[in-house]
Amino acid sequence: MADGVVMREIESGDVMDMRDETSSEVLDEINARQSQTRLSVILAVLFGVVGFLVGTAIGGAGPVVGVAAFLPGMLIGKWFDGYRRVSVLYYDLEQDAEAAYGRLVAAFETLTGCAGRWHVAAGGKIEDLTTWKRNAGASMLVDKKPTTLATTLPQVVRSNVTPPSIHVGRQVLYFMPDLVLVKDGNRYGAIGYGDLRIQFAPSNFIETGQVPSDAQVVGHAWAHPNKNGGPDRRFKNNRQIPICRYEALRLSSANGLNELVEFSKTNVSQPFCQAISALAQVHGSHRSTLYSAGQRSLTSRS
Known part of the structure; x- marks a missing residue:
């Protein structure tokens, strides 16, 4: 609980449950070597x-x-x-797979170009007036921290491909050409691209910290508002706080992946989602990658 709000963790399940038939042999080898x-x-x-x-x-x-x-x-x-303790993964990609993976790498570079990149660990709905006033009129309170996006291999793998990776709390997602390798400490799981679900949505975020240089400011909120949105005169130094338009990207799967990252720019997640959908099709999956659009008003507490 934070500031009277019940916070619900946005957290993945056990990484050892993240596997399918195509990845079992590779995961068994990696985890066996790591256990040495x-x-x-x-x-x-x-x-x-x-x-x-x-x-x-x-x-x-x-x-x-x-x-x-x-x-x-x-x-x-x-x-x-x-x-x-190291496994070797060598990829000899066919033309369509190489083109699809190239689009994913290019789309990932767009994400890394955002000035603000965060992992959202938990969120909770603000339901009482006192907490609403104390948090600039936000509808939700979120716990998020800056995160790392990089092009790198996990230490346990040698490969002729260096994949994009996203740190999501204690776990790291490595986007290999055929699957997403999930690292959790010394244990590894994997998600096939056909099993990976992605949703992205713009969100209005009441930014109490420094506004990222590329963020779009769409309005302002009083630190302590009245019900009608104006300033509550009972609070001294009641300042206006910028409302930024960010974009949230959720990654999930039926076998336990559940992570949320946020970027300081909008219209950056769709190319990444499209590239993942193309990879799923290349690998013969008939499951579709999901897209969604919505809007939320958020503020954060670390």
């Missing part, structure tokens, strides 16, 4: 202990030699782990 003990830890400790014993035996410099031996052991272990 890190040789970097074992060798670092082993080298350190041996160094300590040798140093003590030759003249009492055990701690110094032990610390000096620790780093080489860790580096050698990391080198071995780079082979033992």
Whole structure:
């Protein structure tokens, strides 16, 4: 609960439940490799202990030699782990698949170009007048934080493709050519593009922080409004707050994915959704990617 509002988490389910027939073999290999003990830890400790014993035996410099031996052991272990704990995914894309994936990468670059990019972790409806006044007349309160969009591979994968990725709280979504790889700690799941549902909608957000440079300001709200929208004179320093037009993008699936991200510009999500729909068709899916349009009035509390 925040500021008297019951906040409902927007959270995905267990990543281990996110799989289908086409991804099971790859996921089993990745998760099996990740479950292996890190040789970097074992060798670092082993080298350190041996160094300590040798140093003590030759003249009492055990701690110094032990610390000096620790780093080489860790580096050698990391080198071995780079082979033992990493899966190789090589893609030889046909022309239509390569073109569809190229459109997704280009659309993702449009998203990364937004000055404001957030992951929305929770939201709650404002239902009483006191809270409504305290939050500039917003209809909802949301908990959101800046997030990272990048073109990068997870550390456990080597590939000839470097995919777009979106951080969504504790999880990271990697948009590979054939599926969305979902990272949660050291565990991985996957969503086929035919199973991925995407909805996007513009939203009016009462921005109490810094307004992003590319945001459209569509109006202003009083920090403490009256029922008619005017300023409540009982509050000192009652200022006007800009209302920005943002765009929300929800990603979900029947097997547990449920995430919401928001961007400071509108009309940026549709090309990304269209590219995902095209990839779903290329991979032979008969399930459709969803689009929607709507409008909400929001404010945030971190």
